[in-house]
Amino acid sequence: MPIRRLILITAGLLALWMLWVILLPSPGNLPPHTAQQSGSWRVAEHTLSHLQDFQLEARILGREDYYLDRGAKLSPTDLALGWGPMADPEVLRHISISQRNRWYFWRAEQLPIERRQIEINSANMHMIPATAEVAKTLSKLKPGQQIRLSGQLVRVEGDDGYRWISSLSREDTGDGACELIWVENLQVMP
Template sequence: MKRRDRIIAMLIAVVLLMGLGGCSSKGKQRSISGIPDPIQTKTEGSTTMSKAGYDINILFLYEYDIDALVVSTKRYKGSSLADKIAPVDLALAWGSAAAYNTECNIKWSQSGRWYYWECRDSSAFTKAGGEDGINKHSSNHHLIPATSDVEKKIKAVKIGDRVHIKGYLVNVNASDKSGHVFDWYTSISRDDTGDGACEVVYVKEIEVQ
C-alpha cells in the first residue's frame, strides 16, 4: 500500500471510530415503569435576560416538576434567538410511553423544534394505550437554562437517562432595537398535539437519576 493510501485509510479509520464514539455517547433506549405525570402549579413572576441583541422577558405561568425518561435529544446551534436561549430540546416520556418504549420498539426523532414517534410493534401498541396513550405521556421540551451550570447539565443528558427537572412553564417575549420581535408560547396541557403542543421550560434544576 502506498504511503498516501495508508494515510487515507488511517483517516477513514479515525473518522469511523469518532462516529462510533458519537453514537455510543447518545445513549440507548430503555423502558421504565411507574413514572408519574408531570406536576404543574399555577404561579406568577418573571425574569429577564439579554441575548443576541434582544431584551427578553420570560413570564412564569406554572411551576413545573417532571420526572421522565429521555427518548430523544436535539442540539440547536443556529443563530436564531430560540437556538441561543434554548440550545437543547429533550423529548421526554412517562407513564405508558416510558413503560412500553422498548416493547413497542418506538422510533423517536426530533427536527425543527418538533418531535416525532413511530411504534414499530403493533402488538404492544395497545398495551401503551395506542396513539392517545403515547401522545398523552410524551412531549417535546424546549429547555431554557437558568444558569450556565444548568446548561452544561442539559447538554450532558443522553437517551435512556431518567431526568428530574424543576422550573417553570413560560411564555417568552423579546424585541431588539430594530423593532424585531420574538414570541414563544408554552403548552400548558399534556393532552394537546401539533403546533404549539411543546413545553417551553425555564429550567432551574435538572438531575439525572
C-alpha cells in the same frame, strides 16, 4: 483554481460556524437575568414571564441541539421526554423516535400501547437553562437516561417582537403543544 476557491469558501464557512457556536449560550456564557416583582425577568433581549410551575420525572427519548434557529440563544436543547408507559423500555423498543425543527416524531410498525397513551405520555420540551449548573447537566444528557426537572413554564417576548409561548397541557398535540421550560433544577436519576 476551482479547488482552491472551494477550499477557501469551506474554510470561511467553517470559521463562521465556529464563531456562531462560541457565541451561543453555554455553561460559561449564559446571558444574565434579573428577577422582577411581576413574575417576569430579563434574559439578554428577552422578557420571560412565569405561566405555571412545572416538574416532571421522565425518560429521555431523544435530544436535539440547536444553533441557528431564533430560539437557540435561549433554548439550545430540546428533549423528547416520556413518562408513564412511555418511560417503559419494553414499550420504547417498538417505537422509533426522531426530532427536527423543534418537533418530536415517533413511528411504530405496530403500536405497543394505544396511540393516545403515546401522545399524552410523551412530548418535545424546549429547555431554557436557568443557571450554568443546569446548562452543564443539560449538555451531558443522553437518550435513555431518567431525569427529574423542575422550573417554570414561560412565555418569551423578544425586544424585536419575537414571541414563544409554552403549552400548559401535557395532553395536547401538534403545533404549540411543546413545553417551554425555564429549568431551575435538573438531575439525572440513578
